[in-house]
Amino acid sequence: MRASQLHLVTYRDDPADAEITSHRLMARAGYIHKVSAGLYVYSPLLWRTLTKIAAIVREELDAIGAQEVQLPILQDQALWQRSGRWDLYQASGTMFSTTDRKGTTYGLAPTAEEVVTDYVGATVKSYRQLPLTLYQIHTKFRDELRPRFGLMRVKEFLMKDAYSFDTDEAGLDERYEAMRQAYERIFARVGVEAFGVDADPGEIGGSGSMEFMVAAEAGEDAILIEPDAGYAANVEKATSRLASAPGADEAPRPIRIESTPDVRSVEQLCAFFPDLTADRMVKTVLVKTVLVKALHTDREQLWAVLIRGDQEVNEVKLKNHTGGLSVQMLTEAEIEAATGAQQGFAGPVGLPAAFEIVADESVRGMRNLLCGCNRTDVHALDVNPGRDFPEPAYADLRLARAGEPGPRAGTPLVMKRGIEVGHIFKLGTKYAAAMDCTFVDADGRPRPFVMGCYGIGVSRVAAAAVEQRADERGIVWPLAIAPYEVAIACLSPKDAELVETAERLYGELRARGVDVLLDDRKLSAGAKMKDLELMGFPILVFVGRTWKQTGRAEVRFRGRGETLEVAGEEVVSVLVDAVVV
Ligand code: ATP
Ligand code: MG
Numbered sequence: 321m322r323a324s325q326l327h328l329v330t331y332r333d334d335p336a337d338a339e340i341t342s343h344r345l346m347a348r349a350g351y352i353h354k355v356s357a358g359l360y361v362y363s364p365l366l367w368r369t370l371t372k373i374a375a376i377v378r379e380e381l382d383a384i385g386a387q388e389v390q391l392p393i394l395q396d397q398a399l400w401q402r403s404g405r406w407d408l409y410q411a412s413g414t415m416f417s418t419t420d421r422k423g424t425t426y427g428l429a430p431t432a433e434e435v436v437t438d439y440v441g442a443t444v445k446s447y448r449q450l451p452l453t454l455y456q457i458h459t460k461f462r463d464e465l466r467p468r469f470g471l472m473r474v475k476e477f478l479m480k481d482a483y484s485f486d487t488d489e490a491g492l493d494e495r496y497e498a499m500r501q502a503y504e505r506i507f508a509r510v511g512v513e514a515f516g517v518d519a520d521p522g523e524i525g526g527s528g529s530m531e532f533m534v535a536a537e538a539g540e541d542a543i544l545i546e547p548d549a550g551y552a553a554n555v556e557k558a559t560s561r562l563a564s565a566p567g568a569d570e571a572p573r574p575i576r577i578e579s580t581p582d583v584r585s586v587e588q589l590c591a592f593f594p595d596l597t598a599d600r601m602v603k604t605v606l607v608k609t610v611l612v613k614a615l616h617t618d619r620e621q622l623w624a625v626l627i628r629g630d631q632e633v634n635e636v637k638l639k640n641h642t643g644g645l646s647v648q649m650l651t652e653a654e655i656e657a658a659t660g661a662q663q664g665f666a667g668p669v670g671l672p673a674a675f676e677i678v679a680d681e682s683v684r685g686m687r688n689l690l691c692g693c694n695r696t697d698v699h700a701l702d703v704n705p706g707r708d709f710p711e712p713a714y715a716d717l718r719l720a721r722a723g724e725p726g727p728r729a730g731t732p733l734v735m736k737r738g739i740e741v742g743h744i745f746k747l748g749t750k751y752a753a754a755m756d757c758t759f760v761d762a763d764g765r766p767r768p769f770v771m772g773c774y775g776i777g778v779s780r781v782a783a784a785a786v787e788q789r790a791d792e793r794g795i796v797w798p799l800a801i802a803p804y805e806v807a808i809a810c811l812s813p814k815d816a817e818l819v820e821t822a823e824r825l826y827g828e829l830r831a832r833g834v835d836v837l838l839d840d841r842k843l844s845a846g847a848k849m850k851d852l853e854l855m856g857f858p859i860l861v862f863v864g865r866t867w868k869q870t871g872r873a874e875v876r877f878r879g880r881g882e883t884l885e886v887a888g889e890e891v892v893s894v895l896v897d898a899v900v901v
Pocket of ligand 2: 522531740742743
């Protein structure tokens with residue numbers, strides 16, 4: 321391709337709303353053009369990159385026997401009501417919806433479990449037709465709370481979504497593992513460093529799930545890793561070992577109520593009772609669950625969450641435990657109305673029955689602890705669970721933190737930030753059972769499909785690659801997904817010999833199958849070099865003064881940060897060697 325014929329635009333300035341490198345560079349290099357918040361035009365260059373990512377995804381999925389289909393984006397409300405997810409997605413605000421002229425309401429696919437389950441339910445009758453894995457690479461819509469970071473979090477994006485259908489759990493395990501391995505190959509071939517982490521399944525649900533993360537400072541996800549022990553988990557899901565609290569082996573002492581005027585936080589309590597450390601205290605977090613009427617009851621549930629004073633509650637774990645759509649902290653006024661005490665004095669002792677109590681595992685076995693007792697300006701000391709308040713239900717609700725002993729080997733956890741580029745889920749029979757989609761098993765009995773689903777954010781992968789590999793001069797595409805592998809520029813467009821040399825190299829490289837761009841624009845040498853570096857072609861070939869003086873081309877390998885002077889007759893073979901993997 322000739323740059324003079326390509327729709328290329330570059331900008332000197334960063335867009336005002338760009339907070340991260342990939343957004344900045346992709347906008348400046350003209351790859352994305354903002355239409356409105358979270359909506360972008362993909363330029364011809366970006367489309368080449370997305371097409372290359374999609375091609376790798378296709379090859380690897382086809383290789384594990386998955387079959388490509390295309391599912392509608394407009395999806396009937398009635399279909400989503402059969403799975404129970406219509407109300408969930410409406411309540412969370414994730415799904416765009418629209419109504420046709422006859423009054424039928426549709427959602428715009430944020431994901432496609434319902435459509436594909438219905439399709440397979442209607443077309444697969446017997447266990448003999450299973451296993452089956454279908455996938456598509458198609459547009460998804462999500463009404464994100466905060467679209468931002470360029471292509472990372474948009475309202476409309478390109479996703480590969482795959483769905484597997486098996487007769488039983490063992491089959492699902494096989495499909496899931498094959499997909500996990502395909503993902504590893506996909507990201508390795510694309511040229512991003514990605515790793516799998518234990519994940520929370522979120523609104524999609526299911527029993528097990530793994531996210532694929534590209535390590536990058538700008539990533540929105542926090543990951544805890546136990547190096548050398550093979551443990552990595554999204555902080556939403558991560559656990560750690562916690563030494564039991566001091567006092568676990570003490571004999572219970574009689575409960576005492578002490579005046580603690582205006583002492584509300586753990587920090588203030590530590591100052592007020594200098595002999596007591598935070599791990600001798602239990603704090604009580606009061607929340608309510610926001611429920612989805614159609615899925616649960618229409619009654620809001622109040623929860624008192626007990627956790628050791630030196631620990632923090634993990635909201636995702638809590639949300640999962642309560643089964644609500646989300647959890648909300650009670651306001652000061654709500655706390656007073658519900659407990660009769662001001663904020664800062666709530667506790668399990670004397671708590672009104674409206675609250676369901678759940679305790680984090682960190683509270684298990686604590687003795688003679690300090691906590692609130694729902695009276696303003698007092699706290700209770702030497703409280704013992706089971707005696708002074710009913711022994712609560714325990715669950716893992718704690719936020720694991722860097723530095724704590726990891727769950728595998730007890731070695732310190734390290735925190736990394738990551739960009740979620742893929743997510744695989746074991747769904748089990750959740751969707752098929754809810755939607756009554758069954759096949760007939762070998763004994764002639766109807767059984768729901770055992771499903772998995774598997775996503776890759778194709779457009780987010782492009783942004784993640786930029787984020788992970790950019791340098792101070794611009795984007796540095798991995799070779800496999802660069803819009804062009806090589807860009808050749810003649811730096812003196814008025815010099816006929818140099819122009820002809822660049823043309824000849826361009827022709828020879830094309831003939832050898834290299835994906836090459838000839839920058840034949842009428843620009844200064846400096847402007848051309850700057851532009852080509854900004855746009856991120858992995859290998860740049862400059863034909864200019866050096867060629868004139870020595871017969872050598874300057875070949876710049878962006879990824880390696882290395883520039884070589886290559887003899888004229890060797891340029892083609894050097895480049896062919898560099899791009900053929
Ligand atoms: P996130 O936690 O980032 O919101 P998610 O967990 O909701 O993502 P999934 O439902 O797992 O996303 O979707 C599969 C993949 O689609 C994600 O791993 C991600 O790569 C991509 N993706 C999800 N939401 C967006 C978005 N708003 N913009 C671009 N890509 C997205
Ligand atoms: Mg996800």
